Amino acid sequence: xxxxxxxxxxxxxxxxxxxxxxxGQFLIALLGLVVVLVLLWLGFIYLKGTKTASLLNxxxxxxWGVGGxxxxxxxxxxxxxxxxxxxxxSVRPFLFFLPGVGILFLFLTIPTLITLxxxxxxxxxxxxxxxxxxxxxxxxxxxxxxxxxxLIWLFxxxxxxxxxxxxxxxxxxxxxxxxxxxAIIFMPMAISLVGASVIWKFIYAYAPxxxxxxGIQNAILTAFGVExxxxxxxxxxxxxxxxxxxxxxxxxxAMVLFSxxxxxxxxxxxxxxxxxxxxxxxxxFAIVIPYIQGTILTVTTTTAIGTLKIFDxxxxxxxxxxxxxxxxxxxxxxxxxxxxxxxxxxxxxVLFIAISPVLIYNxxxxxxxxxx
Amino acid sequence: xxxxxxxxxxGTKSNKLLNGxxxxxxxGFLCLLWLIPTLGLFVSSLRERSDIATSGWWTVxxxxxxxxxxxxxxxxxxxxxxxxxxxxxxxxxxxLRAGYKLPDGRKVIWINRRARTVDVxxxxxxxxxxxxxxxxxxxxxxxxxxxxQADGSTKTEQGENMSNAFIxxxxxxxxxxIIPILIAAFAAYAFAWMRFPGRKLLFTMVVGLLVVPSxxxxxxxxxxxxxxxxxxxxxxxxxxxTGFGLSLATYLLYNYISGLPREILESAxxxxxxxxxxxxxxxxxxxxxxxxxxxxxxxxxxxxxxxNALIFLGATPDSQVVxxxxxxxxxxxxxxxxLLTAGGFVSMLLPLAVFFALQRFFVRGLLAGSVKG
Numbered sequence: 001x002x003x004x005x006x007x008x009x010x011x012x013x014x015x016x017x018x019x020x021x022x023x024g025q026f027l028i029a030l031l032g033l034v035v036v037l038v039l040l041w042l043g044f045i046y047l048k049g050t051k052t053a054s055l056l057n058x059x060x061x062x063x064w065g066v067g068g069x070x071x072x073x074x075x076x077x078x079x080x081x082x083x084x085x086x087x088x089x090s091v092r093p094f095l096f097f098l099p100g101v102g103i104l105f106l107f108l109t110i111p112t113l114i115t116l117x118x119x120x121x122x123x124x125x126x127x128x129x130x131x132x133x134x135x136x137x138x139x140x141x142x143x144x145x146x147x148x149x150x151l152i153w154l155f156x157x158x159x160x161x162x163x164x165x166x167x168x169x170x171x172x173x174x175x176x177x178x179x180x181x182x183a184i185i186f187m188p189m190a191i192s193l194v195g196a197s198v199i200w201k202f203i204y205a206y207a208p209x210x211x212x213x214x215g216i217q218n219a220i221l222t223a224f225g226v227e228x229x230x231x232x233x234x235x236x237x238x239x240x241x242x243x244x245x246x247x248x249x250x251x252x253x254a255m256v257l258f259s260x261x262x263x264x265x266x267x268x269x270x271x272x273x274x275x276x277x278x279x280x281x282x283x284x285f286a287i288v289i290p291y292i293q294g295t296i297l298t299v300t301t302t303t304a305i306g307t308l309k310i311f312d313x314x315x316x317x318x319x320x321x322x323x324x325x326x327x328x329x330x331x332x333x334x335x336x337x338x339x340x341x342x343x344x345x346x347x348x349x350v351l352f353i354a355i356s357p358v359l360i361y362n363x364x365x366x367x368x369x370x371x372x
Numbered sequence: 373x374x375x376x377x378x379x380x381x382x383g384t385k386s387n388k389l390l391n392g393x394x395x396x397x398x399x400g401f402l403c404l405l406w407l408i409p410t411l412g413l414f415v416s417s418l419r420e421r422s423d424i425a426t427s428g429w430w431t432v433x434x435x436x437x438x439x440x441x442x443x444x445x446x447x448x449x450x451x452x453x454x455x456x457x458x459x460x461x462x463x464x465x466x467x468l469r470a471g472y473k474l475p476d477g478r479k480v481i482w483i484n485r486r487a488r489t490v491d492v493x494x495x496x497x498x499x500x501x502x503x504x505x506x507x508x509x510x511x512x513x514x515x516x517x518x519x520x521q522a523d524g525s526t527k528t529e530q531g532e533n534m535s536n537a538f539i540x541x542x543x544x545x546x547x548x549x550i551i552p553i554l555i556a557a558f559a560a561y562a563f564a565w566m567r568f569p570g571r572k573l574l575f576t577m578v579v580g581l582l583v584v585p586s587x588x589x590x591x592x593x594x595x596x597x598x599x600x601x602x603x604x605x606x607x608x609x610x611x612x613x614t615g616f617g618l619s620l621a622t623y624l625l626y627n628y629i630s631g632l633p634r635e636i637l638e639s640a641x642x643x644x645x646x647x648x649x650x651x652x653x654x655x656x657x658x659x660x661x662x663x664x665x666x667x668x669x670x671x672x673x674x675x676x677x678x679x680n681a682l683i684f685l686g687a688t689p690d691s692q693v694v695x696x697x698x699x700x701x702x703x704x705x706x707x708x709x710x711l712l713t714a715g716g717f718v719s720m721l722l723p724l725a726v727f728f729a730l731q732r733f734f735v736r737g738l739l740a741g742s743v744k745g
Contacts, residue, residue, distance in 0.1 A: 044607070062546055066547070069551060081646065092566070096562035096651075100559030104615065104622075106615065107611070108584055114592035115589065164402075175399050185402070188410070194678050195698065196409075198698060202416065212428070248406065256738055305585075311678075311679055316699045351588070352585060362582060363580055366576065
């Protein structure tokens with residue numbers, strides 16, 4: 001395969017590697033680039049008007065998006081290859097990295113800075129209010145409730161996911177049924193949080209005591225003589241029932257990472273500890289845990305970020321009512337329901353700051369890597 | 373073989389057996405716990421509307437239940453405030469209303485109190501396994517459907533048009549998966565094999581943006597999109613998913629592409645290939661595993677996304693995607709479990725199929741991309 005490619009590459013090599021300035025090609029390439037840009041613009045205008053979905057529009061979108069990106073790269077590359085040799089080499093990297101980096105700037109970096117800026121302004125960004133929005137963020141009763149709930153999510157959600165994930169990974173590693181067990185635990189990862197909300201709302205479904213219970217949780221409890229409960233409105237426990245949805249959905253993620261890490265623990269190390277008379281538990285805590293601590297950190301931080309950003313199932317299952325609001329739902333409420341852009345921005349920035357330790361850690365790890 | 377299994381060699385044979393039962397028993401129990409929620413949804417989606425509303429989905433499995441065996445007609449106009457004799461037992465009206473267990477295990481209960489008819493029930497094995505696809509029809513096509521209520525009258529309700537939402541989701545997900553991959557692959561190649569000013573700083577930005585919550589970008593993006601008049605179009609959502617998925621895509625593909633053997637690239641370069649042809653004819657084909665991993669990852673992410681779809685595409689019936697549609701159904705008809713269960717299953721059909729078909733790639737992508745929040 002590689003051999004073939006090399007043969008194929010030899011042909012263009014003779015024409016371009018000669019170097020030097022090729023004005024004819026440059027003009028053609030420039031023209032080509034302009035044509036591509038015009039076509040992309042026309043496609044943009046057309047797609048702007050498509051508010052209803054059809055398979056045809058989907059196909060046009062794919063051709064426009066993917067083909068457009070490919071055509072841009074091709075025509076720009078053709079243009080670059082027409083440049084003098086020296087200019088060619090210094091311009092070329094930009095062709096490769098600029099589209100990606102440019103989009104990241106446009107869609108994340110700059111909006112984040114605008115959000116930061118707006119967080120110091122009033123609801124429609126017309127007058128400067130200093131730190132008022134941040135003061136409100138940390139004094140509003142509903143925000144304080146959200147912070148409390150996010151802490152509950154952070155603590156219990158992460159704790160359950162990580163510990164259950166590790167337990168299942170260890171058990172599966174010793175079982176003959178490893179593959180199927182892992183697939184079962186992992187499967188909810190493929191289900192959207194909205195889908196999971198339907199599933200779990202059905203589990204928590206409530207009917208008055210004299211009627212048949214169709215929610216399995218109330219059915220089991222009434223079979224033991226316990227009064228049926230409306231679990232999602234039962235404060236403060238409803239937070240825990242929402243967290244269970246996350247645990248069900250995300251334990252598979254933790255398990256998969258732990259499972260891979262466990263395969264890397266050298267067997268002879270454990271063998272040696274056994275010979276020295278260590279019990280299974282001692283070997284586990286003295287050898288396995290330290291060996292996979294990097295993975296434990298990764299899983300914990302990733303799950304923790306997920307709990308801080310939590311939105312979908314709270315919004316869908318309780319709407320943030322009955323004492324279940326979290327930072328994500330409060331952000332949505334300020335942003336959409338109240339159209340308070342300043343306050344909403346401040347909440348988003350607080351969320352960003354809460355996550356930033358992980359960001360800094362990632363950057364530190366990157367600096368340790370070779371080549372950076 | 374795994375390393376942990378070797379630990380057991382020191383145990384005696386019976387110890388091993390006990391261990392095995394303990395390990396597999398616990399694992400089996402946990403797997404059952406994990407399966408029950410989805411199973412309940414799936415089974416319910418195949419049951420009649422009235423069955424779902426009046427009995428738990430687990431009753432489709434064989435179980436014992438009191439079922440009518442015979443009926444006793446009492447004298448018409450029998451006073452209800454006096455003790456009533458049924459099957460040789462003297463009972464009160466309240467006992468007959470709640471159902472009374474006779475000493476022989478049978479149960480007596482009013483079936484028609486006004487006509488003074490008592491139902492005599494015995495415990496019987498039964499399974500309420502009447503399965504139907506009618507819920508899927510009602511949730512997909514959106515036409516009116518009629519059902520019989522408990523009191524015998526009929527009622528007509530509007531179904532839901534989820535098939536439209538399904539097409540919308542596809543329209544969103546396919547371009548939003550492919551476009552970022554292509555752009556990210558170019559960028560990853562540049563970061564891995566080219567030297568240019570600002571390379572370090574820009575790659576630091578890529579890694580930094582991995583965990584940035586999308587909330588911090590939503591307000592300015594929504595306002596900019598209003599200015600461009602592309603709010604509520606699919607275009608807006610493709611752009612957003614491209615932007616939000618790009619940092620992870622670049623990072624993942626960088627890790628993979630920078631690990632490709634240097635010799636292959638160098639020899640191609642010596643042969644006179646330009647970086648562009650090397651990228652197209654060498655890097656892309658060699659990176660297929662990484663590209664596939666990310667593609668699955670991104671597809672699932674986009675398909676299952678709710679917040680961005682809700683904000684940029686909105687909840688109008690024409691353009692809403694399955695997650696938004698489903699969430700709307702939960703809000704508007706939260707007790708219509710026949711539609712919710714079928715709709716829920718429709719929404720997870722494609723991701724589950726992708727998951728089971730391509731699980732290995734998905735896991736690989738997850739292992740490589742575990743830095744994303």
